[in-house]
Amino acid sequence: MQQTTNLSDDELKLIQMRCEKATTGPWISYLEGRDHNSGSNFIMTGDKNNRGEDIELIGATIADQEFIAHARQDIPKLINEIRRLKKLIASST
Structure with missing residues (x-):
């Protein structure tokens, strides 16, 4: 099992x-076959x-492609949520 560590502000900036x-x-x-009927997945x-x-x-795989495509929208949302939570934690201590 991999040990988890806190995500630093520098790591967050790099992401x-x-x-x-x-x-x-x-x-x-x-x-x-799902979104169009000819050609390849893209x-x-x-x-x-x-x-x-x-x-x-x-x-x-199809799951890999779905993950990669969604990551473009998901990562900015996750970054914003992490920053919001870090501010909330910092203000409560």
Whole structure:
């Protein structure tokens, strides 16, 4: 079992920087047979007004693709929640 450690502010900043350097979101997972009927599975980046390059994965499971696509939206939310909770804890001590 891996030992857990607190997430430092520096680690949180590095995670945020990696996220900000990634292609602009949202990222949406498109699966052949679920979302379209021809072609391959891919992740669409950007929105309809500012579309980025599609991301195609080799060797990824459907669950992997869904996780990667959702991470673009999930990570900023998690960072904000961690910062909110850290402030709440700091103000209560």
